[in-house]
Amino acid sequence: MANVFFGQIIHTKSFNEFEIFTNGFIAVDQKGKIVGVGNESVFDEWVTQHTNFKAVAVERLTKNQFLIPGFIDCHIHAPQVAQIGLGLDMPLLDWLNTYTFPLEAKYADQKFAEETYAKVVENTIRAGTTLASYFGTNHKESTLILAKEVLRQGQRALIGKVCSNQNSPDFYVETTEMTAAGTEEFVKEIQKLETDLVKPTITPRFALSCSKELMNKLGEIAHKNDLHIQSHISESLSEIDFVKSLYNTSYAEAYDNAGLLTPKTVMAHAVHLEDEEITLFGKRGTSVAHCPASNTMLSSGFCDVLRLIKNGIKVGLGTDVSGGNSMSIQDAILRALDVSHHLEFVKKQDIKGSGRLVTQDHTYQPLNYKQAIFLATLGGAEALAMGDITGNFVVGKYFDALIVDTSKYPLHNYQPSDSKAADLNLLEMVQKFIYVGDDRNISRVYVSGNQIKK
Ligand SMILES: [Zn+2]
Incomplete structure (x- = not known):
């Protein structure tokens, strides 16, 4: 490999630091790591300091192209892609019972898993996802098939065999022993693959479907192997009431008492977290995957990500397929902006006759597109505890990147035929891509310097 790209580059350095290079360069070594980045004007000087670096390929991007870090999906259910778009007129618990559990049970069939997962990975790569935190199903073997497919196609991923031993249908539930043993075997099998691209993640479906005993066991397995953890929290009000009645604690404490809130834990949704729960997340260094599409579709509520971020919680974006209806993190950016604007309206509007809302805040500033790009890239990497290896263009990180081409349909600027198209x-260009673009504008996808979308 060993490539040098010259051209337009954007990335973020933190929630409020957005950096652009209008004439930039990025040098990538044979291992797929970034060894140089900056303005083209300092490239000659960089070369004199890096005499060992021999570029095999040098590419100059066109004036319609730019480099952006790859998208990071912090929460996606790979098996549910097979039902994407269905049952989204239902509340969470009905949707699970009617559609999701019967579908996930089908992954006992490994042939079905092979065919579906090949398509899932292909489609998330097409949408620009370089790193995904995938839920599999209860089936160890099928979830291993997902891991191997991710590896074959060259994506980066955290993958979890889902665990549940209660409050689930008879046809889709395991005993405590089965689900804990299956998890340990799954972790060993992934470690045998000897790859940096795929890591196992401990995955209790949610506190509702796991007994205290199982939660404790999963906490032990995670600590013993220093593993990533993913689950759901505080998505809908009825689910929260159910969890509280089972555990006699807050939702966050139900996980924390089992040692499942760690700096390597990402929890999806967190729509209705109480102040004490946010404090607990902060103490533990636990992150949130904001899933605006599914929160809207399943009528779960508004997640105020700015409240989380102000309290020091790391936040990334999740598509939450198929509670969400799109596999694209670019779509999740738009949904996150929508939710944030809608929250702003609620906080600022005076409802005639009802007095002021308790949540009213006339100074509330919604997310802007640059901050949303942070959530989709570096924010996601940090939320998955992988900010040291990916998420932006910093020397020492892997080159996980997209080349966006704004000359491709539908980003053409409409111009009368007698005038030259405006530059x-x-x-x-970034705004055009975010607000009206789609995966057709993502012409190439790189993970660890390897091009995985042709
Ligand atoms: Zn989910």
């Missing part, structure tokens, strides 16, 4: 500046 957009870099930030205008």
Whole structure:
């Protein structure tokens, strides 16, 4: 490999630090790591300091192209892609029972898993996802098939065999022993693959479907092997009441008492977290995967991500397929912006006759597109405790990147035929991509310097 790219580059350095290079360069070594980045004007000087670096390929991007870090999906259910778009007129618990559990049970069939997972990975890569935190199903073997498919196609991923031993249908539930043993075997099998791309993640479906005993066991397995953890928290009000009645604690404490809130834990949703729960997340260094599409579709509520971020919680974005209806993190960016604007309206509007809302805040500033790009890239990497290896273009990290081409349909600027098309500046191109673009504008996808979308 060993590539040098010259051209327009954007990335983020933190929630409020958005950096652009209108004439930039990125040098990538044979291992797929970034060894140089900056303005083209300092490239000659960089070369004199890196005499060992021999570029095999040098590419100059066109004026319609720019480099952006790969998208990170912090929460996606790979098996549910097979039912994407169905049952989204239902509340969470009905949707699970009517559609999701019967579908996930089908993954006992490994042939079905092979065919579906090949398509899932292909489609998330097409949408620009370089790193995904995938839920599999209760089946160890099928979830291993997902891991191997991710590896074959060259994506980066955290993958979990789902665990549940209660409050689930008879046809889709395991005993405590089965689900804990299956998890330990799954972890060993992934470790045998000897890859940096795929890591196992401990995956209790949610506190409702796991007994205290199982939660404790999963906490032990995670600590013993220093593993990532993923689950759901505080998605819908009826689910929260159910969890509280089972555990006699807050939802966050139900996980924390089992040692499942760690700096390597990402919890999806967190729509209705109480102040004490946010404090607990902060103490443990636990992150949130914000899933605006499914929160809207399943009528779960508004997640105020700015409240989480102000309290020091790391936040990334999740598509939450198929509670969400799109596999694209670019779509999740738009949904997150929508939710944030809607929250702003609620906080600022005076409802005639009802007095002021308790949540009213006339100073509330919604997310902007640059902050949403942070959530989709570096924010996601940090939420998955992988910010040291991916998420932006910093020397020492892997080159996980997208080449966006804004000359491709539908980003053409409409211009009367007698006038020359207007040249957009870099930030205008970024806005075009975010607000009206789609996966057709993502012309190439790289993970660890390897091109995985042709
Ligand atoms: Zn989910």
